Amino acid sequence: MLIHTTVFAKDYTLLSPDKKITIKISVEKNITWSVLKDQELLLKPSAMSMILNDGRNPGIVPVVSKTISKSVNQTIVSIIPVKNKLIPEIYNELKLRMKGNYSIEFRAYNDGVAYRFVTELGPRPIEINYEEVAFNFKENCQIYLPKENNPELQSHYEADFKPAKLEEIPATQYGYLPLYIATPGGTKMVVTEADLHDYPNLFLYGTGTRTLTGNFPKVILESSPKPNSDRAEIIVKKAVYHAKTTGNRTFPWRTIIISSSDKGLLENEMVYKLARPNTLTGTDWIKPGKVAWDWWNDNNIYGVDFKSGINTETYKYYVDFASAYGLDYIILDEGWSRTTTDLLAPNPQLDIEGLIKYATSKKVGVILWALWKPLDQHMDAILDQYVKWGVKGVKVDFMARADQYMVNFYERAAQETARRKLLLDLHGAYKPVGLNRQYPNVINYEGVRGMENNKWEETITPVHNTTLPFTRMVAGPMDYTPGAMLNTNKDEFHISMTSPMSRGTRAHQASMYVLYDSPLQMFCDNPSNYLREPVYTHYIARFPTVWDKTVALEGKISEYAVVARKNGNNWYIGGMTNWDARGFDIPLTFLDGKKYKIEILKDGINAGKHAADYQLISKEVSAGETLHIDMAAGGGYTAILTPIG
Incomplete structure (x- = not known):
């Protein structure tokens, strides 16, 4: 050596x-x-x-x-x-x-x-x-x-x-x-x-x-x-x-x-x-999972008998959606507090204690957004109050700095949230540097040009999405916030703050639940949109957010990525492509000798005209077989493999 x-x-x-x-x-x-x-x-x-x-x-x-x-x-x-x-x-x-x-x-x-x-x-x-x-x-x-x-x-x-x-x-x-x-x-x-x-x-x-x-x-x-x-x-x-x-x-x-x-x-x-090894003595309370998120969809729910917005009725609707589809959390983003700098006083239209009690009865946790500076100034008081309310985690935002003081703020926030058994999701954040190993309650990081940018610009394309796994994601977990239900092909996209959409197909969005490392994974879109499509929503809600094993199958920066992941006894496959349609033949050598039921969600035959078009296929496969994956332009592919018998 x-x-x-x-x-x-x-x-x-x-x-x-x-x-x-x-x-x-x-x-x-x-x-x-x-x-x-x-x-x-x-x-x-x-x-x-x-x-x-x-x-x-x-x-x-x-x-x-x-x-x-x-x-x-x-x-x-x-x-x-x-x-x-x-x-x-x-x-x-x-x-x-x-x-x-x-x-x-x-x-x-x-x-x-x-x-x-x-x-x-x-x-x-x-x-x-x-x-x-x-x-x-x-x-x-x-x-x-x-x-x-x-x-x-x-x-x-x-x-x-x-x-x-x-x-x-x-x-x-x-x-x-x-x-x-x-x-x-x-x-x-x-x-x-x-x-x-x-x-x-x-x-x-x-x-x-x-x-x-x-x-x-x-x-x-x-x-x-x-x-x-x-x-x-x-x-x-x-x-x-x-x-x-x-x-x-x-x-x-x-x-x-x-x-x-x-x-x-x-x-x-x-x-x-x-990174430094874990320093926490007990970690059983740290629960990764899926999250219904409010900010991206502007709380623009519909088909209800109350005025949607930052209020108790709207967030009970989120809780009901999360409970129905097995999501673990909801996030109350910016606006839940009376002001962005007073993080101890809820919006007057929001009964935070009543909401959390309701969510707890439905086995759904609540995560609260917090601006970093007020949290830095009053950390003990704010976090102690969140514990009294029954909050499960904090999404800290808008640090936008990378100096020594900010690095120390991250660690202090990790220590103090861990001491109170709270998850920490870092937004407006620099890239992962391993703090999530030392403090496993640091469940996710943003530090990425993610889905939120679709609300005001046109840069979030399938080319961008197939670049991230080989760049930003190499450093660690990535809160890209996928799940768009309004999907468009290359020349159909337009900017909307209240009904945002994505570029690329519905299957492209679904693939992110396998491809993108994210122990706290978002469902970014409007619950009303998900509820209108229960078959699709039940399918993507079945994906785990942590993995026992990852096997890279295909990859080329800015062009395509295909991986297989194992969680428990099940395997999951995710693939995405840029604006070029393409196909792969994948030998299922990572499987054991069992037979598996494979449930595939792929681009529909009309995805080139209607980006939300997808097809569900179910069949049996085993380790000796080769699986053909085909993806439309801007498309994607996912599969859930469950052992038979």
């Missing part, structure tokens, strides 16, 4: 357990690493260092005092299994201890590489003015950079993933992680970070070359509310440093996920593997 001559050697080589991935480390005037896969040079020597305000500079003029190596081969048991209940954790590690009381740890997995700094500089605070992060790629690779333009490095993490070449990204342009990269030779990579604690998020800038360089949002010393806004802030003063933290600590993992194909990215769980 490790090749070197003495502890004073300048060059070290670390191999992955299967010996297909190589990390080469050079220690001279600085420390660099390079990465190869099957002898293809992916990353040329790329430097890493830190500059502290007290003059200490880990990584600059380094001297190795000791090397420590180890191999790990064990299994992680996931408490809330996003992709797999059992996750193999197999890697080789090299730790270089340096003079100056710091180390750098390198890991080589069979599906990626990572490094991080570790400091033993004493318990007193240190201020980090700069961390050098560079990715110097060998080739002018294709890159899907989610571009941002806020000079303060503030972001909702809801940009588009658009293809470009590395050399086309100027020094003025930056993007956030995760970042998809494909070499001309066909190797796929995703750059991201994990185990982020008391430290800001990493952003990557172009250089007009094949190198990307890192930058971090500075610590905010003073801010003021933006006029006429309850959530936006103006930064008045920033520190010169991006983190003030303890001198004894581990820093975030910088990781490159590596795959021979796009398909392999659909199974990757590197961020989860690099």
Whole structure:
């Protein structure tokens, strides 16, 4: 696993357990690493260092005092299994201890590489003015950079993933992680970070070359509310440093996920593997599940004898719908409270205690929306009141920041909700970095350009939807909020705030319940629309939100994705395509020797004219067979496989 001559050697080589991935480390005037896969040079020597305000500079003029190596081969048991209940954790590690009381740890997995700094500089605070992060790629690779333009490095993490070449990204342009990269030779990579604690998020800038360089949002010393806004802030003063933290600590993992194909990215769980283990002593109360959501459909229910809106009668209607179809929760989004900043006073038209008692009698939990700033200021009082009311979780929204304070807010919110046995759904949020492993009650993250954008723009297309599994979703759970019932083909879409619709077919929407990782999965549309189509609604309501096993079947970024997933004794298949109709022959080799009843929901014969057209087929299959999957333009495919006997 490790090749070197003495502890004073300048060059070290670390191999992955299967010996297909190589990390080469050079220690001279600085420390660099390079990465190869099957002898293809992916990353040329790329430097890493830190500059502290007290003059200490880990990584600059380094001297190795000791090397420590180890191999790990064990299994992680996931408490809330996003992709797999059992996750193999197999890697080789090299730790270089340096003079100056710091180390750098390198890991080589069979599906990626990572490094991080570790400091033993004493318990007193240190201020980090700069961390050098560079990715110097060998080739002018294709890159899907989610571009941002806020000079303060503030972001909702809801940009588009658009293809470009590395050399086309100027020094003025930056993007956030995760970042998809494909070499001309066909190797796929995703750059991201994990185990982020008391430290800001990493952003990557172009250089007009094949190198990307890192930058971090500075610590905010003073801010003021933006006029006429309850959530936006103006930064008045920033520190010169991006983190003030303890001198004894581990820093975030910088990781490159590596795959021979796009398909392999659909199974990757590197961020989860690099995260800290669960710290909660009891987790049986954490219940993933499906949610009826109000905001996307604007509470635009119909066929009732009361005025719909943010009121008790409307939400009892949601509860009745959720109960009838076995959904676990309803969410009361923005508007349930008297004001967005007073999260202890319900809207006068809403009897929150009576509603929760009613929902509890129907075995439906209630999740409440909360603006992050008021929650941050009055967390104990707000969460204690929610517990008294019987609330099951909190959807925290509009953080739109990625600095050190915000990272610490996430962890404090995770701790305090867990202490009260509340779920935490993070919206307006940065990408997953593994907090959901340490605190499994962190049930979902947004940080994605999802379905809500259909209410005001036309960017949410089947091309976008088939890009997300290979980009944003590689980092972790993704609250895209699927379930649109008003479906349109390519040129039929129009914007509506009160009756929003989706682009692509009904079967395309259904496929998201299998393809998209989301332990808290939304039914975003109007319950009245679902109730009009009970056959379809009963079908999609049968999909679990967590999985014992995930098998990637087909995949190509921005074109198509097909996976099989197991939950209990049942298997589920989900496939989606972009605007190109296509078909696949799928050998059912993942099945055991049993016969299965397969219930298929596929694009109807007239889906090209009427996007909501679908067909249901039921038959028997077994492991020796090949299943043909066909999808219309903008279409999808799902199947539920139940063992017979």
